[in-house]
Amino acid sequence: MVKLVIDMMGGDNGVNATVPAVKKLLNDFDDLFIVAVGEEDKLAELKDEKNVKIIPSKTIVPMECSVMQAMRMKDSSVNIAVNSVKNEQADGIVSAGSTGAFLSLTTLILKKLEGVDRPALISPFPTLIENKYVVLLDIGASNENKAHELVQFAKMGQAYCKVIYNNDNPNFYLASNGAEEGKGSPVGQEAYTLMKEMKGFKGNIEARYVLKGDADVVVFDGYSGNIFLKSSEGMAKMMSSLMKDMFKTNIFSKIGYLLAKKGVKKMRDKMDYKKVGGALLIGVNTIPVKAHGNSDAESFYYSCLIAYRLAKKNLIKELKEKLN
Amino acid sequence: MVKLVIDMMGGDNGVNATVPAVKKLLNDFDDLFIVAVGEEDKLAELKDEKNVKIIPSKTIVPMECSVMQAMRMKDSSVNIAVNSVKNEQADGIVSAGSTGAFLSLTTLILKKLEGVDRPALISPFPTLIENKYVVLLDIGASNENKAHELVQFAKMGQAYCKVIYNNDNPNFYLASNGAEEGKGSPVGQEAYTLMKEMKGFKGNIEARYVLKGDADVVVFDGYSGNIFLKSSEGMAKMMSSLMKDMFKTNIFSKIGYLLAKKGVKKMRDKMDYKKVGGALLIGVNTIPVKAHGNSDAESFYYSCLIAYRLAKKNLIKELKEKLN
Numbered sequence: 001m002v003k004l005v006i007d008m009m010g011g012d013n014g015v016n017a018t019v020p021a022v023k024k025l026l027n028d029f030d031d032l033f034i035v036a037v038g039e040e041d042k043l044a045e046l047k048d049e050k051n052v053k054i055i056p057s058k059t060i061v062p063m064e065c066s067v068m069q070a071m072r073m074k075d076s077s078v079n080i081a082v083n084s085v086k087n088e089q090a091d092g093i094v095s096a097g098s099t100g101a102f103l104s105l106t107t108l109i110l111k112k113l114e115g116v117d118r119p120a121l122i123s124p125f126p127t128l129i130e131n132k133y134v135v136l137l138d139i140g141a142s143n144e145n146k147a148h149e150l151v152q153f154a155k156m157g158q159a160y161c162k163v164i165y166n167n168d169n170p171n172f173y174l175a176s177n178g179a180e181e182g183k184g185s186p187v188g189q190e191a192y193t194l195m196k197e198m199k200g201f202k203g204n205i206e207a208r209y210v211l212k213g214d215a216d217v218v219v220f221d222g223y224s225g226n227i228f229l230k231s232s233e234g235m236a237k238m239m240s241s242l243m244k245d246m247f248k249t250n251i252f253s254k255i256g257y258l259l260a261k262k263g264v265k266k267m268r269d270k271m272d273y274k275k276v277g278g279a280l281l282i283g284v285n286t287i288p289v290k291a292h293g294n295s296d297a298e299s300f301y302y303s304c305l306i307a308y309r310l311a312k313k314n315l316i317k318e319l320k321e322k323l324n
Numbered sequence: 325m326v327k328l329v330i331d332m333m334g335g336d337n338g339v340n341a342t343v344p345a346v347k348k349l350l351n352d353f354d355d356l357f358i359v360a361v362g363e364e365d366k367l368a369e370l371k372d373e374k375n376v377k378i379i380p381s382k383t384i385v386p387m388e389c390s391v392m393q394a395m396r397m398k399d400s401s402v403n404i405a406v407n408s409v410k411n412e413q414a415d416g417i418v419s420a421g422s423t424g425a426f427l428s429l430t431t432l433i434l435k436k437l438e439g440v441d442r443p444a445l446i447s448p449f450p451t452l453i454e455n456k457y458v459v460l461l462d463i464g465a466s467n468e469n470k471a472h473e474l475v476q477f478a479k480m481g482q483a484y485c486k487v488i489y490n491n492d493n494p495n496f497y498l499a500s501n502g503a504e505e506g507k508g509s510p511v512g513q514e515a516y517t518l519m520k521e522m523k524g525f526k527g528n529i530e531a532r533y534v535l536k537g538d539a540d541v542v543v544f545d546g547y548s549g550n551i552f553l554k555s556s557e558g559m560a561k562m563m564s565s566l567m568k569d570m571f572k573t574n575i576f577s578k579i580g581y582l583l584a585k586k587g588v589k590k591m592r593d594k595m596d597y598k599k600v601g602g603a604l605l606i607g608v609n610t611i612p613v614k615a616h617g618n619s620d621a622e623s624f625y626y627s628c629l630i631a632y633r634l635a636k637k638n639l640i641k642e643l644k645e646k647l648n
Contacts, residue, residue: 064504128562140501143509177464177550180388185467185547207554211562223509224551226501230531231552235559238452238535239591243567246587253584260580263570267563 001031002311003090004304008038009060009077010097012294015042017096020297025304026051032308035088037081055084061101063293070101071108078102082109085286091311092287094278094304096295103141103281106288113316115323118142118149119283120222121290122160125232129213135161135170136210139229139279142222147190150174150219152323154195156282157217159322163313170216172198173205175224180204187221278303280310282319287311325355326635327414328628332362333384333401334421336618339366341420344621349628350375356632359412361405379408385425387617394425395432402426406433409610415635416611418602418628420619427465427605430612437640439647442466442473443607444546445614446484449556453537459485459494460534463553463603466546471514474498474543476647478519480606481541483646487637494540496522497529499548504528511545602627604634606643611635 008018015038022034026049033051036043040056047054057077061070073079078097082105085093095102107119120138127134137153137160138145145153154172161170174192176184181192183204195201202215207228210218220228247257257264278291278299287310291303332342339362346358350373360370361379370376381401385394397403402421406429409417419426431443444462451458461477461484462469469477478496485494498516500508505516507528519525526539531552534542544552571581581588602615602623611634615627 126562128565143501175551177467177547177554207551208558208561210555211558223501224548227499227531227548227551228555230501231534231555232559234532234535235556236563237532238450239560239563241452242591246591247584249584249587249590253587256580256582256584256587258580260571260573260577260584263573263577263580266573267566267570 001033002029002092002308003033003035003088004307004311005035005037005081005084005088005090005093006304007077007081007093007095007097007102008036008043009057010095010102011291011300012063013096013296014060017295017297017300019043019045021301021304022046022052023049024297024301025308029308035084035090037077037084053088055080057081061098063098065098065101067100067104070098070105079105082106085110090286092289092307094289094291094300094307096278096291096293096300096303099290099293102288102290106281106284106286110284110286110288112284113319113323116152116156116283118145118152118222119281120153120156121225121279122157122282123279124164125211127211127213132213133165134210134213134215135217136220136225136228137217137282138220138222138225140222140226141281144223145187145221147187147194150187150191150221151194151198152283153219154198154201154217155322156319157219158200159318160280160282160315161216163310163315163318167216169200171200171202172217172219173202173215175207175210175218175220175228176204177206178204179206185221191219278306280306285316287315325357326353326416326632327357327359327412328631328635329359329361329405329408329412329414329417330628331401331405331417331419331421331426332360332367333381334419334426335615335624336387337420337620338384341619341621341624343367343369345625345628346370346376347373348621348625349632353632355636359408359414361401361408377412379404381405385422387422389422389425391424391428394422394429403429406430409434414610416613416631418613418615418624418631420602420615420617420624420627423614423617426612426614430605430608430610434608434610434612437607437609437643437647440476440480440607442469442476442546443605444477444480445549445603446481446606447603448488449535451535451537456537457489458534458537458539459541460544460549460552461541461606462544462546462549464546464550465605468547469511469545471511471518474511474515474545475518475522476607477543478522478525478541479646480643481543482524483642484604484606484639485540487634487639487642489540491540493524495524495526496541496543497526497539499531499534499542499544499552500528501530502528503530509545515543602630604630609640611639
């Protein structure tokens with residue numbers, strides 16, 4: 001049995017996203033038990049479900065929230081949810097609420113794994129190669145990292161790859177501003193030297209080649225990983241919007257769109273971040289998945305699915321082996 | 325009269341790109357004088373042109389080249405070209421050769437402007453708003469920056485905006501991993517405090533909104549600016565490739581493509597980096613434009629056009645005023 005704690009109140013859509021997602025999960029998986037934390041009257045639909053325990057909460061931590069504030073709001077859904085992981089001996093936790101609050105509460109209350117100085121946000125991304133994903137970390141948990149932390153990221157990325165893609169020997173690259181040794185920030189250069197001794201290290205990679213499909217894992221420091229994530233998102237948005245305009249140009253392009261519809265759908269599916277699910281905070285003593293703040297039921301479902309799969313495949317055990 | 329020195333030998337395509345570009349420039353502008361540096365036998369086509377002076381060179385600095393190596397290659401086209409800016413009292417210089425060599429020779433030989441500690445690579449980018457460009461710097465001249473250097477970047481970006489878009493009051497943002505004050509790397513946070521006192525400062529901007537069209541200027545440190553540039557490029561490439569696949573899906577989508585062709589062309593034009601031209605190294609005592617290494621004649625022409633326009637509009641004078 002996999003046991004997940006769900007913060008039912010977090011995110012822009014709150015229970016409108018989480019309740020249908022949880023119902024679908026319970027329907028799809030017999031070996032999943034859910035601890036749902038939220039305002040009781042809003043979770044009425046879940047009361048009679050099998051494999052659910054409801055733990056009541058009173059308040060909701062706002063999306064922009066300091067760590068101190070989140071710590072003090074002891075009756076908030078996210079605070080109770082994080083504490084429930086320990087009390088209920090759950091395998092993981094999912095929330096669409098404030099990223100800062102979720103990451104810091106999880107790290108402070110559930111503790112880091114031995115051999116990890118900084119947990120990292122990790123997520124797979126689509127590549128140019130069909131059905132091939134590249135695993136990126138840290139995409140934004142830290143503001144600044146030291147060289148040995150980047151080395152830990154590499155190990156954790158490899159463990160993740162092994163668990164989720166059954167890839168026993170994942171390669172990894174270090175994101176940099178040039179491919180050759182000697183490129184990169186001072187911290188990056190130091191990390192390169194340490195990584196040269198590690199199995200699977202293929203050297204530096206420029207951001208433009210990250211999605212090409214050669215890499216299994218790419219290590220970023222948290223600050224530039226976040227820039228990568230957000231700039232890719234911005235460019236994807238710009239191109240989607242240009243594409244919409246393109247089809248609106250004239251009556252022929254509108255007919256063209258109708259004829260090309262199937263291809264457009266295929267492209268959309270590939271770029272669909274909803275199906276990639278939220279990002280995992282890797283390196284803490286549980287499986288915490290941060291769903292996007294604006295998750296709808298579908299994308300919240302996929303975030304929970306990630307936690308379920310990683311718990312089932314025992315990511316924590318794999319990480320402990322890799323880190324020691 | 326605007327006087328530009330051109331490194332005719334640099335770049336993957338060498339004279340095949342530079343000679344036709346220079347011929348077109350001379351044809352298009354009567355008030356442009358070109359000092360062409362390169363191997364004489366390869367520049368025979370330019371010999372009888374009016375408004376050209378040919379300065380012979382013997383070697384070519386390789387694309388991957390250390391600064392020391394570039395300094396020592398005194399008979400190379402880029403080395404002679406940079407020195408010719410001084411000797412010929414030219415207004416600017418254009419090269420498609422090794423970025424490292426070009427940037428360091430230019431900075432060492434032609435000197436930085438007063439009030440500039442680190443020159444920056446600056447370039448306009450298309451946005452979601454039609455005909456609106458956003459000016460980004462530093463997109464990769466530095467590996468690491470201090471807070472006061474980011475402040476200098478902001479001033480230079482505003483001067484550039486004023487000169488090239490006749491925008492007397494350009495706004496500017498600081499790229500960060502969140503919009504609120506207090507976000508960003510330690511250096512970014514320090515820069516934020518300094519920028520708060522400056523006219524036009526609108527706060528932090530997340531990478532995903534940089535191309536939205538609100539910002540006139542966005543300041544990055546060189547390392548993360550480079551990540552932004554390259555990841556946007558990687559995502560644009562991935563989406564173009566998906567788009568090609570989309571049109572290949574079946575016979576209907578192929579017909580769809582033919583019908584939508586005009587829209588596709590419009591989209592390509594917008595994304596066409598060739599027409600944006602190369603990046604300017606801003607903050608040195610001349611106008612050095614670094615064309616892409618793989619420039620063809622068309623894109624090399626646009627790089628030279630940038631140098632011509634900025635020289636004609638007296639960017640250096642504007643910069644000196646803004647920096648003091």
